Amino acid sequence: MINEAIQQQINKGEMLPLMEEFYTIQGEGFHTGKAAYFIRIGGCDVGCHWCDVKESWNAKLHPPTNTDTIVENAKKYANTVVVTGGEPLMWSLDYITTKLQSLNLKTHIETSGAYPLSGKWNWICLSPKKTKLPLNEIYNEAHELKVIISNNHDFKFAEEQAAKVNTNCELYLQPEWSKREKMTPLIVEFVMKNPHWKISLQTHKYLNIP
Numbered sequence: 001m002i003n004e005a006i007q008q009q010i011n012k013g014e015m016l017p018l019m020e021e022f023y024t025i026q027g028e029g030f031h032t033g034k035a036a037y038f039i040r041i042g043g044c045d046v047g048c049h050w051c052d053v054k055e056s057w058n059a060k061l062h063p064p065t066n067t068d069t070i071v072e073n074a075k076k077y078a079n080t081v082v083v084t085g086g087e088p089l090m091w092s093l094d095y096i097t098t099k100l101q102s103l104n105l106k107t108h109i110e111t112s113g114a115y116p117l118s119g120k121w122n123w124i125c126l127s128p129k130k131t132k133l134p135l136n137e138i139y140n141e142a143h144e145l146k147v148i149i150s151n152n153h154d155f156k157f158a159e160e161q162a163a164k165v166n167t168n169c170e171l172y173l174q175p176e177w178s179k180r181e182k183m184t185p186l187i188v189e190f191v192m193k194n195p196h197w198k199i200s201l202q203t204h205k206y207l208n209i210p
């Protein structure tokens with residue numbers, strides 16, 4: 001059990017259940033190829049059966065960590081920080097993003113959008129999931145929509161989600177990793193027919209980096 005003092009700090013975002021933090025190259029989407037410090041916060045109940053980080057789901061397995069310490073670590077590395085998870089929007093992210101931006105770090109988030117938007121973001125990557133749809137409030141804020149393609153129905157889902165984002169939002173289709181051999185050629189064909197979409201690959205997995 002977490003004691004009340006720690007719970008209060010978590011509620012304020014002054015502590016977060018940190019799973020891991022690492023300096024790497026953003027592997028996916030619009031910022032592919034850019035050096036970034038990743039902060040992975042535990043906890044997710046969206047339940048994607050193909051999730052590549054299921055170890056993140058149970059927040060209780062990830063120790064509450066002082067946000068100030070996380071920020072200090074981040075600033076030693078790149079000038080871009082990606083907050084991911086788990087589902088990072090399960091937590092209050094105003095405190096961490098205010099601190100990061102005050103140090104002139106760019107704040108990026110990877111989110112399903114299934115929880116209320118908190119935090120100040122330079123870049124929001126929205127990756128909607130059928131099992132727990134995004135809240136309406138995030139569609140207009142997303143800079144990037146990244147839909148995972150695991151089967152043929154997912155193309156229709158992608159179009160439905162694209163109808164909800166703002167007109168400047170970058171549109172990406174990313175093959176589900178275990179289905180990449182089957183789905184990548186279908187994505188290529190789809191993007192050539194529908195050039196407002198782009199393909200995103202999980203390039204870090206090809207590069208064998210975190």
Ligand SMILES: C[S@@+](CC[C@H](N)C(=O)[O-])C[C@H]1O[C@@H](n2cnc3c(N)ncnc32)[C@H](O)[C@@H]1O
Pocket residue numbers: 044050051052053084085086087088110111112113126127146148174175176177178202
């Ligand atoms: C692990 S999630 C964490 C952030 C947030 N929960 C979300 O889903 O956006 C980070 C990104 O990886 C994507 N992802 C997770 N598992 C994947 C897989 N097996 N193949 C391709 N992309 C995957 C997610 O859709 C998301 O865009």
Ligand SMILES: Nc1nc2[nH]cc(C(=O)O)c2c(=O)[nH]1
Pocket residue numbers: 024025026027028084085110204209210
């Ligand atoms: N290199 C790298 N790029 C990523 N882009 C999104 C990731 C994530 O898990 O949120 C991720 C990740 O885990 N590694």
Ligand code: SF4
Pocket residue numbers: 044045046047048051052053054056085086087112129
């Ligand atoms: S929402 Fe993100 S972290 Fe949660 S199960 Fe789906 S891919 Fe994994």
Ligand SMILES: [Mg+2]
Pocket residue numbers: 052053
């Ligand atoms: Mg990942």
